[in-house]
Structure formats: C-alpha cells, structure tokens
Amino acid sequence: MTLVILSLAFWLAAYLFNNWLAKSRWSGSRAVRLAVPAIFGVTVIVVWEGLVRGLNVPMVILPAPSAIATRFAASLDLLWIDFVQTVVKGALTGYLIGTGAAFVTAVLIDRSLFLKRGLLPVGNFIAALPIVGTAPILVMWFGFDWQSKAAVVVAMVFFPMLVNTVQGLADTGKMQRDLMATWSASYWQTLFKLRLPAAMPAVFNGLKIATTLALIGAIVAEFFGSPIKGMGFRISTAVGTLGLDMVWAEITVAALAGSAFYGAVAMVERAVTFWHPSQRN
Amino acid sequence: MKSVLPILTVVVAIVLIWYAAAIPMNAQWARDQAARADTTLTTSELIADTLSQDRPRLPAPHQVVVELWNSTGDMVLAGRGLSNRSLILHAWYTLSATLLGFAIGTAAGILLAVGIVYNRAMDMAVMPWAIASQTIPILAIAPMIIVVLNSVGVQGLVPKAIISAYLSFFPVVVGMVKGLRSPNASQLDLLQTYNASRNNSFWKLRLPSSMPYFFTALKIGIAAALVGAIVGELPTGAVRGLGARMLSGSYYGQTIQIWSALFAAALLAAALVGIVGLIERLMLRRMGMEQ
Incomplete structure (x- = not known):
C-alpha cells in the first residue's frame, strides 16, 4: 500500500514541478523543453513500477518495468x-x-x-x-x-x-x-x-x-x-x-x-x- | 469528371495484369495434374484450367467475385444471410469492433487535444511522446492486449475495440491539436477585443476552425481502426471476423477465401473512409468552409 501512495505522491510532485517549469520564465529554453517530457516519461515508469509492485499485479497481466529491463x-x-x-x-x-x-x-x-x-x-x-x-x-x-x-x-x-x-x-x-x-x-x-x-x-x-x-x-x-x-x-x-x-x-x-x-x-x-x-x- | 476515363483505364489494366499473372502462377499445378492423369493439355485447356482451380496460387478476379457473391448476396437470397459462413456476419463482427474502438479513440483523442491546447505543461510533457509514438509499430502489442484481457475474462468485442481505439487515438490527437491551434493571432486578438471568455473562444473560434484538420485525422483514424480490428482477430485463433477468415484461409490453403475476405475488408475500408468524407463535405459546406 505504501508503494501505491508513494508512487501517487511522486506523480503529484512531478506534475506540480512540470507545471511550475512550464510557467516559469525559462519555459522557452531548450533545457526545459527537453526536461518536461523527460520528467513525464520517468513519472510514467515510476508510477507503473510502484502500482505493479504495490498492488501485486501478476506478471501475466502487466510486468513491472524493472522485470522488463532485466529480461x-x-x-x-x-x-x-x-x-x-x-x-x-x-x-x-x-x-x-x-x-x-x-x-x-x-x-x-x-x-x-x-x-x-x-x-x-x-x-x-x-x-x-x-x-x-x-x-x-x-x-x-x-x-x-x-x-x-x-x-x-x-x-x-x-x-x-x-x-x-x-x-x-x-x-x-x-x-x-x-x-x-x-x-x-x-x-x-x-x-x-x-x-x-x-x-x-x-x-x-x-x-x-x-x-x-x-x-x-x-x-x-x-x-x-x-x-x-x-x-x-x-x-x-x-x-x-x-x-x-x-x-x-x-x-x-x-x-x-x-x-x-x-x-x-x-x-x-x-x-x-x-x-x-x-x-x- | 475528366479523370473518369483515366481511372477506368488503370482499373481495367490492373484486372488484365491480374488475369495475365494468374495463368503462369497456376500453370505448374495444372501441368502436374495433367502429368499425373497422363494427359497433355493444349494451350487453351491450360489457360482454362488455370482460371478455374479450386485452390489456385492466385485466384482469377472472377473467382474472387463469385466467392464474394456466394458468401454474401447469394446467402441472403437463400435466407442464411447471418450463417457462420456468411461474410456479412464476419464483416459485422469486424465493423462493430472498429466503430466502437473508433468512437472511444476519437473521444479520448479530442479530450487530450483540448488539454494539450489549454495546458502548457501538458503540451510540453505529452506532445513529444504523442508524436514519437507515431513512429512506433503499435500494432505489435495487439496479440498481447487480446491475450491479457482474455486472461482477466474480457473477451469478444472489447479487446479488439481497444486496439482500434489505440490506433485511431494518436492521429486524432495530433490532427486536433493542429486544428485547435489553426486560428491565427489576429483572429484570437479580435475575440480578445470582444472580451470573449476562454469558453467563448473555444466554442466560437477554435473548435469550428479545427474541423478540416479533424476530418483529415478521422479518415486516417478510421482506416487505422479497421486494420487494428482485423489484426486483433488473429491471435484468438480464427474464431470470427474478417481477420479470422484470412487466417483460417491461410491455415487450410483456401486462397479464394483469403482473397474474398481481403476484398471485403477493402470494401469496408473504402466505405468507412467514404462515409467520413461525405460527412466532412456536408458539414464543411454547412459551415461555409468548403474548399
């Protein structure tokens, strides 16, 4: 359960951070334009990993990203x-x-x-x-x-x-x-x-x-x-x-x-x- | 109208090339059969045989048309229009999955596009992935979706519709974002001087001016949705649908059956794209945006 809450918290934090980045005065810069989609991608993987482990989703339905990487x-x-x-x-x-x-x-x-x-x-x-x-x-x-x-x-x-x-x-x-x-x-x-x-x-x-x-x-x-x-x-x-x-x-x-x-x-x-x-x- | 004659010429040429190709492709089998029966075939007999085999390597066009008629119109006349051998039934299975998936994918695509246009963070975060995902052969995950959903007890229409939805989703997102952004700065400024709210400018300017882009995306989306539904029928082991007809045809060497399923799929695709195009023309005409 803690993993689920942790991953949801990570998602919220990343969302707020991205929102702040997009509205900040550097939002036009090249670094931010690369960082925002990268943060989004990382968030998806973290939430995926957290939910699969936290909810004990069986491998035959959805393997965790770490399991995929290992394979x-x-x-x-x-x-x-x-x-x-x-x-x-x-x-x-x-x-x-x-x-x-x-x-x-x-x-x-x-x-x-x-x-x-x-x-x-x-x-x-x-x-x-x-x-x-x-x-x-x-x-x-x-x-x-x-x-x-x-x-x-x-x-x-x-x-x-x-x-x-x-x-x-x-x-x-x-x-x-x-x-x-x-x-x-x-x-x-x-x-x-x-x-x-x-x-x-x-x-x-x-x-x-x-x-x-x-x-x-x-x-x-x-x-x-x-x-x-x-x-x-x-x-x-x-x-x-x-x-x-x-x-x-x-x-x-x-x-x-x-x-x-x-x-x-x-x-x-x-x-x-x-x-x-x-x-x- | 001036292109009717060229199009007809090209179509007739394709049919002629097809007949010409069918003869050498099926000739080997005809000669083997003749050699086994200890007879020799004259050229005209050989040609006649190559165009009327039961399981030819390349069926002649008229054989495909006859098979199409036998499995659709003829069965309706015989009162068995919805029997298991009827292509109408299989086409309906495929069509229903296509339409359900297309509706889901389009609705989700529009929602995401609106989010992207009105939320800068979402735009920066999601849009690069939406574009990158178009370079990925998404269709490869179709078997997995079918089997995974099957193992949690979801069968039949829904898994195929999910694949269709997934395939029609991204073209709609990309097209709709382009469309919602198509009003130029002076048009947006005009609404600003009218003190229009964001809501007003969405319903009165952005949404109407996105329509040409929307329909272009819909035409791509519905063709992709049909492909998704057909491929979604493959891993379940050829139960029902046009894809299943193709797969069972390839299992049993029933080439004429494969070709007729292929043509049924092509007609279905042409009809779907045609209907979307017709709605586009009518709607753009009513909105005064006809090109």
Whole structure:
C-alpha cells in the first residue's frame, strides 16, 4: 500500500514541478523543453513500477518495468537475432525495394498526364486499404522466411510513397518551369535541377510514413507464419506461454527500432531539404 | 469528371495484369495434374484450367467475385444471410469492433487535444511522446492486449475495440491539436477585443476552425481502426471476423477465401473512409468552409 501512495505522491510532485517549469520564465529554453517530457516519461515508469509492485499485479497481466529491463538485458542475443531477422532482413529490404520502385514509377508516370490522373486516385484509394491483409497470401507465395515479410512491406509502402512523390513532382511553380524553358533546358535537366529537388520535402514525407508501415508490415506478417526467429514470431509465441516480460522486451526493441529508423530518415531529410521553410529554426 | 476515363483505364489494366499473372502462377499445378492423369493439355485447356482451380496460387478476379457473391448476396437470397459462413456476419463482427474502438479513440483523442491546447505543461510533457509514438509499430502489442484481457475474462468485442481505439487515438490527437491551434493571432486578438471568455473562444473560434484538420485525422483514424480490428482477430485463433477468415484461409490453403475476405475488408475500408468524407463535405459546406 505504501508503494501505491508513494508512487501517487511522486506523480503529484512531478506534475506540480512540470507545471511550475512550464510557467516559469525559462519555459522557452531548450533545457526545459527537453526536461518536461523527460520528467513525464520517468513519472510514467515510476508510477507503473510502484502500482505493479504495490498492488501485486501478476506478471501475466502487466510486468513491472524493472522485470522488463532485466529480461531485456538477459536476452540481448535473442533480441538481436530477432532484430536482424525482422528489421534488417524483412523491413529494411522491403523498404528499400518498395520506396525505390515507387520513386521510379512516380518519375515515369509523371510524364503522362493521363496516367497521373488515373493512378493517383487509385493509389490514394489503395493506400487507405488494410494492405496487411495481403500477408497470408504473400507468405504462401514467398515462403516463411524474410522474403515474404519484405514482400508485405513492399506492398505496404509502395502506394503511399508513389502518391507523395507524384505530388512532390508537381510542386513547382509555373514561373520556375518557364524559367527552365527560357534556358532551353531539356526534360532531364529540368527534372534533375528543378523538379526533383523541389519534390524532396514530399518525397521525404512519404519516406517517413513508410518507416512505420515497414515495421508494422514485417511484424504482422510474421503472425501468419515465420521461421523460429523474428520479432512477430517471438511476440506471438511469448504471448502464448504468457511470458509477458519477453513481449514487452520485444516491444521495446520495436519502439527503439521505429524511432531510430524514423530519426535516421528525418536526419537525411534535414541535410537534403535544408532550404525548405519547415527546416529553418 | 475528366479523370473518369483515366481511372477506368488503370482499373481495367490492373484486372488484365491480374488475369495475365494468374495463368503462369497456376500453370505448374495444372501441368502436374495433367502429368499425373497422363494427359497433355493444349494451350487453351491450360489457360482454362488455370482460371478455374479450386485452390489456385492466385485466384482469377472472377473467382474472387463469385466467392464474394456466394458468401454474401447469394446467402441472403437463400435466407442464411447471418450463417457462420456468411461474410456479412464476419464483416459485422469486424465493423462493430472498429466503430466502437473508433468512437472511444476519437473521444479520448479530442479530450487530450483540448488539454494539450489549454495546458502548457501538458503540451510540453505529452506532445513529444504523442508524436514519437507515431513512429512506433503499435500494432505489435495487439496479440498481447487480446491475450491479457482474455486472461482477466474480457473477451469478444472489447479487446479488439481497444486496439482500434489505440490506433485511431494518436492521429486524432495530433490532427486536433493542429486544428485547435489553426486560428491565427489576429483572429484570437479580435475575440480578445470582444472580451470573449476562454469558453467563448473555444466554442466560437477554435473548435469550428479545427474541423478540416479533424476530418483529415478521422479518415486516417478510421482506416487505422479497421486494420487494428482485423489484426486483433488473429491471435484468438480464427474464431470470427474478417481477420479470422484470412487466417483460417491461410491455415487450410483456401486462397479464394483469403482473397474474398481481403476484398471485403477493402470494401469496408473504402466505405468507412467514404462515409467520413461525405460527412466532412456536408458539414464543411454547412459551415461555409468548403474548399
């Protein structure tokens, strides 16, 4: 009981402290802007730990953060094998193939107004569909190993990427295109010097959306069959044996991998589209 | 209207490519069967066979359409519209979980967004996490939610709805915060000169001007909620729902069943997004915000 009260007290104290920080005269500073969400995150973990221990919540319902951390540290090699299988082989391969194919397709269909008019609504439509549902079919076609996961990822990222790139390629003003025409620039010169650079913000938007989709596709496809490794496989088998600390450890890996993947793409974006207003501080 | 012809062309092209792909993908099986029966197939016989197998690697479009009709309209005509083999019943299981979860997730998302907009501490503390959580494959926790809730005795609709709610929650929070902040400084200043209370400025300025953002978020949210409900049906071992149809289809190699469940899910998603879009158009028109 004391643990419950202690954790609630910690929560109240952190809340008041955060409130004070946010209203204080340093609230605009970089340190406070980092500290406030960090305090919130720590509070969640402390309250979680306190409530789970104080109320004796059984492990099969919600393991404490400390139990998850212990399991995480104890099975690093297993988590690494799963990470390589799902993220590197499945998600990353599929991501590169899918976004690359979509990018090339977008540049090709961009030359034809007819194709653009036809493919853009269809692509938008398909992008909203539950494409993870193709996972059982693709697992049947490409086998249980990572190839089928990569195929699901390709199917998931292709259309969002295509739609974004096509929209990006249309993202130049008439004045700019006229200027290129007065310099008698060829189609390819206009493409490489004007339209592709101008398309980069939209392209990176598509690439960022695709990072999350790639991980979701690779993990969910493993629920339909996989070799005895992989994050989705481990989650579904660990859930079956009620080893919830293992499930949470895998979720931690997924969260870290997702954030790192997204962060990496965002960093490349900053370097490539440094000229865009949204990147200026 | 000028894009009707291009769209139709693309759709027809997809169907043609599909037929063309079905022939080589199913040809191996047809040849094996013929070799086992000690017959040889002519090309036309081979093509006819590849498009009419019971368990093809890639069913032809018309086979999927026939299966869809057989498990929906035909069963209704036979008076068994809600039998266990009917896709209507399974679609309803999925749809009810989707809608319940979507309603919960949207309501919670709006509340959190209002809190974030009006409380600076909450904004600084929660918003970075809300944005970061969008980069995380949340769907991975679906099996755990199902099994944990099952072990405390909650079954059926609610666990799936919780996954749907979770998935539709974050897009709504992010979109709604953007929307509630969309009034510009001069509009807020105007209300200040009218001596409007915080309440007034919320109901008369912030909430109305958030509507376009809100509906964009709703369209993302309802599509995510449907995916959540479908994935939520997988770990319970293929009992009911469209996800269960896909899983049992993949267990028994019933490819046509998988494809028809997939198409039912796609139609459902299109209908849900379409309905939200229609409400958006009607509402924005009444509010005079039509683009």
